[in-house]
Amino acid sequence: xxxxxxxxxxVGLVATACSSGTNSAGELSPSAQRSxxxxxxxxxxxxxxxxxxxxxxxxxxxxxxxxxxxxxxxKKYCEVLQDFHAKYPWISIQHTGGKSDQDIYRAxxxxxxxxxxxxxxxxxxxxxxxxxxxxxxxxxLQQDNIDLSTIIPDAALKYTSYNGDQCSLPVLSDAYGLYYxxxxxxxxxxxxxxxxxxxxxxxxxxxxxxxxxxxxxIAGYVPLQSFYESYALYMGPYSGGTWYDANGKSAFAxxxxxxxxxxxQQQFITDVYGxxxxxxxxxFFSKLGGADSEWSSAHGFETEQVAMxxxxxxxxxxxxxxxxxxxxxxxxxxxxxxxxxxxxAGLIGGDTVGIPSNAKNPDAAWLLMKYLALDTQAEVKxxxxxxxxxxxxxxxxxxxxxxxxxxxxxLEIFGNANSAFKPLTPIGSTDADLWSSFVDKWEAGQVPDLxxxxxxxxxxxxxxxxxx
Amino acid sequence: MSPxxxxxxxxxxxxxxxxLYYSFTKYDGGKAGPTWVGLFNYRFMFAHDxxxxxxxxxxxxxxxxSVPLSIVLGVGSAYVLTKPRRGRALYRTAFFLxxxxxxxxxxxxxxxxxxxxxPIDHILGFFHLPQPLWFLDAQWSKPGLVMIxxxxxxxxxxxxxxxxxxxxxxxxEAADIEGASAxxxxxxxxxxxxxxxxxxxxxxxxxxxxxxxxxxxVVGASIGGAAGSSGSGLGAPQGSTLFYTIWLYQQxxxxxxxxxxxxxxxxxxxxxxxxxxxxxKSSNRWVFYQGGGFR
Numbered sequence: 001x002x003x004x005x006x007x008x009x010x011v012g013l014v015a016t017a018c019s020s021g022t023n024s025a026g027e028l029s030p031s032a033q034r035s036x037x038x039x040x041x042x043x044x045x046x047x048x049x050x051x052x053x054x055x056x057x058x059x060x061x062x063x064x065x066x067x068x069x070x071x072x073x074x075k076k077y078c079e080v081l082q083d084f085h086a087k088y089p090w091i092s093i094q095h096t097g098g099k100s101d102q103d104i105y106r107a108x109x110x111x112x113x114x115x116x117x118x119x120x121x122x123x124x125x126x127x128x129x130x131x132x133x134x135x136x137x138x139x140x141l142q143q144d145n146i147d148l149s150t151i152i153p154d155a156a157l158k159y160t161s162y163n164g165d166q167c168s169l170p171v172l173s174d175a176y177g178l179y180y181x182x183x184x185x186x187x188x189x190x191x192x193x194x195x196x197x198x199x200x201x202x203x204x205x206x207x208x209x210x211x212x213x214x215x216x217x218i219a220g221y222v223p224l225q226s227f228y229e230s231y232a233l234y235m236g237p238y239s240g241g242t243w244y245d246a247n248g249k250s251a252f253a254x255x256x257x258x259x260x261x262x263x264x265q266q267q268f269i270t271d272v273y274g275x276x277x278x279x280x281x282x283x284f285f286s287k288l289g290g291a292d293s294e295w296s297s298a299h300g301f302e303t304e305q306v307a308m309x310x311x312x313x314x315x316x317x318x319x320x321x322x323x324x325x326x327x328x329x330x331x332x333x334x335x336x337x338x339x340x341x342x343x344x345a346g347l348i349g350g351d352t353v354g355i356p357s358n359a360k361n362p363d364a365a366w367l368l369m370k371y372l373a374l375d376t377q378a379e380v381k382x383x384x385x386x387x388x389x390x391x392x393x394x395x396x397x398x399x400x401x402x403x404x405x406x407x408x409x410x411l412e413i414f415g416n417a418n419s420a421f422k423p424l425t426p427i428g429s430t431d432a433d434l435w436s437s438f439v440d441k442w443e444a445g446q447v448p449d450l451x452x453x454x455x456x457x458x459x460x461x462x463x464x465x466x467x468x
Numbered sequence: 469m470s471p472x473x474x475x476x477x478x479x480x481x482x483x484x485x486x487x488l489y490y491s492f493t494k495y496d497g498g499k500a501g502p503t504w505v506g507l508f509n510y511r512f513m514f515a516h517d518x519x520x521x522x523x524x525x526x527x528x529x530x531x532x533x534s535v536p537l538s539i540v541l542g543v544g545s546a547y548v549l550t551k552p553r554r555g556r557a558l559y560r561t562a563f564f565l566x567x568x569x570x571x572x573x574x575x576x577x578x579x580x581x582x583x584x585x586x587p588i589d590h591i592l593g594f595f596h597l598p599q600p601l602w603f604l605d606a607q608w609s610k611p612g613l614v615m616i617x618x619x620x621x622x623x624x625x626x627x628x629x630x631x632x633x634x635x636x637x638x639x640x641e642a643a644d645i646e647g648a649s650a651x652x653x654x655x656x657x658x659x660x661x662x663x664x665x666x667x668x669x670x671x672x673x674x675x676x677x678x679x680x681x682x683x684x685x686v687v688g689a690s691i692g693g694a695a696g697s698s699g700s701g702l703g704a705p706q707g708s709t710l711f712y713t714i715w716l717y718q719q720x721x722x723x724x725x726x727x728x729x730x731x732x733x734x735x736x737x738x739x740x741x742x743x744x745x746x747x748x749k750s751s752n753r754w755v756f757y758q759g760g761g762f763r
Contacts, residue, residue: 127498131498282601282604285604286584286601292576427723437702437704440705460518
């Protein structure tokens with residue numbers, strides 16, 4: 001009955017308030033659109049009924065696997081699933097792509113869940129751990145005598161668990177660092193990448209070139225939170241800012257690191273780009289093609305209109321695939337001047353895998369989870385073909401991955417003890433979304449009193465926790 | 469019991485009553501089930517959620533601007549289409565064609581068209597007109613969205629075209645004999661005769677306007693980062709495209725606050741109902757029905 005009520009409420013919500021999603025033109029709501037592009041692959045399974053398939057007489061089993069992958073990445077992922085099937089021939093996998101966290105949440109609560117889910121990020125791990133959406137892995141870990149702390153960096157364990165409940169594991173991650181144009185550095189007489197925000201500002205000033213009309217021709221660095229992946233700068237690892245205090249209350253107002261970071265950003269824009277720097281940067285970004293240019297060869301760094309940029313390890317693959325001629329190098333992103341010990345760290349976070357609490361084949365799913373998350377060979381292969389950072393100590397040391405000088409810094413960033421994702425809470429990404437919106441308003445000069453604004457933001461986040 | 473009744477009860481009545489119940493609960497859609505909290509969600513909405521008010525303001529702006537504009541442009545374009553003697557079908561098809569483009573595709577296309585250095589920017593520059601940054605500028609993002617909406621008013625135009633063609637020609641002939649000007653014919657014949665259609669369009673426009681979602685979601689996600697991933701700005705730029713249903717969607721389906729989202733949905737229903745009732749009440753003064761005069 002409760003399940004029926006849940007489904008009914010969801011239908012009601014959509015019908016009542018989101019019906020423009022199915023308006024007269026026949027468009028679907030965003031969640032439906034995301035589900036419209038499912039891909040599927042199936043490993044070659046053994047004939048059902050072949051009871052002696054496994055070495056210990058295991059019954060043939062088919063695992064239902066959901067993931068958010070689609071397109072080319074989905075096909076590549078299936079290669080690794082084939083490897084798993086070769087190792088465990090009695091287990092077949094039906095892999096369906098294009099699934100979101102909302103899909104898995106609904107499926108678990110209506111008893112139609114798959115056996116395993118690969119989620120695109122850690123945002124909802126707290127909700128899935130605390131709400132029994134995913135199975136607590138403690139029993140499996142104990143049974144197989146696995147000490148995760150010796151296999152996976154602590155930061156990755158933090159973003160896959162909540163309140164001590166390790167209900168998911170990391171499989172591949174993003175790591176954020178600095179991309180810089182070596183030719184422009186050489187021309188400007190800069191020998192090393194910046195290590196502090198002051199150095200970043202000084203270098204950006206040297207690298208920035210204006211057109212005769214005062215508009216920006218080449219931007220040294222763009223610190224706007226909406227500029228490509230620059231939002232990562234405002235997530236904590238480069239400023240040492242803490243999201244929540246010891247009582248679990250939002251620390252945006254009480255931790256002075258945040259106000260200092262925002263004041264530095266404002267001063268950076270004025271110093272490098274002039275008093276109307278914000279408008280100039282917006283115009284520059286729009287001329288690059290806006291946010292959508294991030295996913296094409298029009299990306300400002302690839303077209304050499306941006307000298308330094310904050311980006312994930314996957315930009316390497318884009319630069320290569322787009323055929324860009326940019327002569328570049330990568331390094332950890334600079335940190336605030338008064339916390340040099342943070343240098344080398346960065347924002348990290350990536351795929352999380354979990355076994356739904358009502359999975360029909362949890363034991364077989366655990367074997368697959370172990371293979372994807374803990375097997376060095378599988379991790380290295382996934383990292384090699386998908387161009388993301390692997391998530392175990394052993395795979396981070398892989399000579400093949402470390403041989404690429406553009407990729408190596410990101411392996412080191414992921415392994416750095418100060419690297420982190422934001423703290424997880426049951427409100428998912430709402431705190432980060434509210435923070436980003438605040439930074440957006442601050443940049444535009446719509447926050448007259450910074451401290452009061454941060455206090456209002458903190459109150460808003462705390463209030464949201466009441467609803468969770 | 470007819471199949472229609474079954475569908476109506478199962479797909480409309482039951483979900484509505486269920487969401488009404490959930491609006492008085494704290495509920496995340498999980499197995500723990502709802503917890504009764506009385507009016508907490510409604511109090512929270514008014515007292516502790518500034519984005520409820522911000523999103524409502526944005527939505528009212530959109531309704532107040534886009535509904536009258538769509539009526540004026542719908543009547544205007546329909547009037548123009550009554551004039552050609554040759555190629556009528558071609559013109560009507562051309563005017564209606566944008567309606568066939570999905571809202572998502574239209575939004576993405578306008579994002580490109582309105583970029584600095586894009587085609588519209590060049591045209592404005594050619595005429596020495598201001599070249600706003602549109603979806604990167606909080607002052608211009610909503611007008612940009614209005615433009616997307618007005619580009620696809622073909623269905624409204626078709627309704628007005630039918631209404632205009634339905635106005636008896638003998639009324640215009642009589643007016644011509646009396647020496648009425650074009651303005652007088654519009655004011656005293658055309659507008660009263662099509663006023664029921666204007667009324668209908670206004671009601672439907674308000675209902676859909678308060679549920680405005682798709683175009684703003686696409687634009688906001690593109691400018692502020694994909695919704696649902698950490699750090700995506702809500703209603704970018706600067707919250708100017710955060711409409712009521714987007715905040716409701718974020719609360720219900722991203723933050724899993726289904727109880728609160730249900731309360732927001734019912735508040736939206738109440739607001740739309742109130743606006744519709746006001747419009748119906750006012751229709752006595754300005755809607756003319758043939759044979760029945762003003763009702």
